[in-house]
Amino acid sequence: xxxxxxxxxxxxxxxxxxxxxxxxxxxxxxxxxxxxxxxxxxxxxxxxxxxxxxxxxxxxxxxxxxxxxxxxxxxxxxxxxxxxxxxxxxxxxxxxxxxxxxxxxxxxxxxxxxxxxxxxxxxxxxxxxxxxxxxxxxxxxxxxxxxxxxxxxxxxxxxxxxxxxxxxxxxxxxxxxxxxxx
Numbered sequence: 001x002x003x004x005x006x007x008x009x010x011x012x013x014x015x016x017x018x019x020x021x022x023x024x025x026x027x028x029x030x031x032x033x034x035x036x037x038x039x040x041x042x043x044x045x046x047x048x049x050x051x052x053x054x055x056x057x058x059x060x061x062x063x064x065x066x067x068x069x070x071x072x073x074x075x076x077x078x079x080x081x082x083x084x085x086x087x088x089x090x091x092x093x094x095x096x097x098x099x100x101x102x103x104x105x106x107x108x109x110x111x112x113x114x115x116x117x118x119x120x121x122x123x124x125x126x127x128x129x130x131x132x133x134x135x136x137x138x139x140x141x142x143x144x145x146x147x148x149x150x151x152x153x154x155x156x157x158x159x160x161x162x163x164x165x166x167x168x169x170x171x172x173x174x175x176x177x178x179x180x181x182x
Contacts, residue, residue, distance in 0.1 A: 091163035
C-alpha cells in the first residue's frame with residue numbers, strides 16, 4: 001500500500017529529490033524531464049507521479065522543505081513574536097546546507113524567493129524610529145534584496161568566509177543607521 005508515510009515512499013522521494021537537486025545545478029528547470037529523473041534513480045514514472053504532479057511540483061516541494069527548515073531556526077522568535085535580528089544561525093545553516101540553498105535560489109525564476117521571508121518579521125518599531133514610519137514596504141523590499149544578494153554572492157564563492165564574517169558584513173551595511181544586530 002502506498003501510504004504517505006511509508007518507508008519505501010520516503011526513500012523514493014529522497015532519491016527523486018537528490019537527483020533533481022543534482023540536475024538543477026547544471027540545467028534549467030524546463031530542461032529537466034521526468035524521464036531524466038527516472039533513469040538516474042532507476043524508478044518507474046508511476047513512482048514519480050505517485051509523489052509529484054510534475055517537475056514544478058517537485059521543485060515547489062523542495063523549496064517548501066527548505067523554508068520549513070529555516071522556520072525551525074526561528075521558531076522560538078516566531079512563537080514569542082520577537083525579532084532578535086540574529087542572522088548568524090541562518091548563515092551557519094546556509095554554510096552547512098550549501099547545495100540546498102543553491103538549489104533554492106536556482107529555482108528563483110522571478111527573483112522573489114527569500115529563505116527569510118516565511119520567518120522574518122520586519123522590526124516595525126525599529127523601522128518607525130529610523131524612517132519616521134514612511135515607506136516601510138520599500139525598506140522591507142530593500143532589506144530582502146540586500147540579504148539575498150549577500151547570500152547568493154557567498155554561495156557563488158563557495159561559502160569561503162565564515163558565517164561570522166558574513167554576519168559582520170550585514171552589520172556593517174546597517175552601521176550607519178545605528179542598528180544593533182545581535
